[in-house]
Amino acid sequence: MKLSVLDQSVACAGRDEGDALRDTVALARHCEALGYERFWVSEHHGMPTIVGSAPEIVMAAIAARTHRIRIGSAGVMLPHYAALKVAEQFRVLDALAPGRIDLGVGRAPGSDMRTAMALNPGAAHAADGFPQQVVDLQAWTRGQRHQGIWAHPRPPVGATPAQAPELWILGSSNYGAQLAAHLGLPYAFAYFFMDGQGCEEALDLYRRLYQPSERHPTPQPTICVWALAADTADEARHHALSRDRWRLDRQRGLLGPLRTPASIVEQGFTDDELPAVAATQAKAFVGTAAEVGARLRALAGALDLHELVVNTWAHAPAVRRQSYALLAREFALTP
Structure with a gap:
């Protein structure tokens, strides 16, 4: 089975926000050396x-410092932007890292509505046009000259340079x-958003309704799971407190x-909070590499997934790097 990574550049108390972005780039190099398939x-x-806030810029930094691993967005919140500009950005990225770029797009704002309006004054209804935006993006990333949303007879336009990143729906x-x-595209379900709620139904619909495309003749589904491994289960649970x-x-x-987990231990949880904490911990993929690996394999088997x-998330960068190293060893990944 293949393993990939989603990193969100999480800010940590006591550290500069820029550290989170620099740590993302360092983590990408680490995960490439461990044998991970993708870094999103x-x-x-x-x-x-x-x-x-700007995945295309972070991806460019990662592309300059890696050689093999696929690099992607998970994702670009497409309703904020013009599809042609996104196509151009990612074709440039694919020119810089040929054959290694995944363009994952989503419909959600990735923010509150006030921020979404600041990014795009038409945000209140922008998501309604998401399907057409994806159609436009699909054409432009394939190198087609395309009219986009404009009515005929406006001349079609193309995106440069002549590269073709792989388009994903998130x-x-x-x-x-x-x-x-419907569009014959790979699909990634955000399992970690709602602890898997709705995952089986979504993947079943995706497979049953799949329309083969030239680039993707068969469905290509995956899911993103939150997980943390450590040398001992107690250590993993301690770091997961953050x-x-x-x-x-x-x-x-x-x-x-x-x-920091130490500050959380010191503060503790109230009696009212303990049931919610227990529910979160019961569903979390946290423990030793063998324990987490067993649960990940069981989930992948139940959902018929190969990646x-x-x-x-962890407050200390070293904890995250160790977790990914332990899982790479558990799944016998090879660079």
Whole structure:
């Protein structure tokens, strides 16, 4: 089975936000050396926790420092932008890293609506045009001259340079699964968003409705799972406390940098918080590499998947690097 990585450039308490972006680039080099298939970066806006707001720039930095691993966006929030400009950006990236670029796109704003309006004044209805944007993007990334959303007889335009990144649809609902199936595109389900809720139905729809395309004659599904491995289960659970605390705070609208596990142990959880923490921990892929590996294999088997994307949050960069190293060894990845 192939393993890939999604990194979100998470801000950590006590560290500069720029450190999160520099650590993303360093982690990409580390994961390439370990044998991971892809390294994807996300797009969020106006969010104190996740500072990766421009995946195409981070991807360029990664491309300059790696040689083999595929590099992708997970994803570009397409309703913020003109499809032609996105096609041009990613064709440039594919020229810089030939055959290694994944263009993952999503419909969600990746922000609150005020921030979305600042990015695109027409954001209130921009998502309605997402299917047509993907059609346009598909044509331009393939190198076709295409009219886009304009009515005939406006002359068609093309995107340069002459490169062809691989287009993916990302989602956490049936909507994206059906669109990917209709257009014959690879599809990635964000399992970690809702602890897998709706995943089976979305993947089933994607496979049943899939319309083969020239580049992708068969369905190509994957999912992104949050996981953390350490030398001992207790150590893994300790480091996972940073995310446990963040998830609780997010439900109350309190967003900030990831806190140290030591500070969370010192503060503790209230009696009212403990049931939610227990529910999160019961569903988390946290433990030794053997324990996490067994759960990942079981999930991949149940969903008939041959590749999983792993997302790992931890306050210390060394903890994340160790987690990915342990999983690479567990799954016998080779560079």
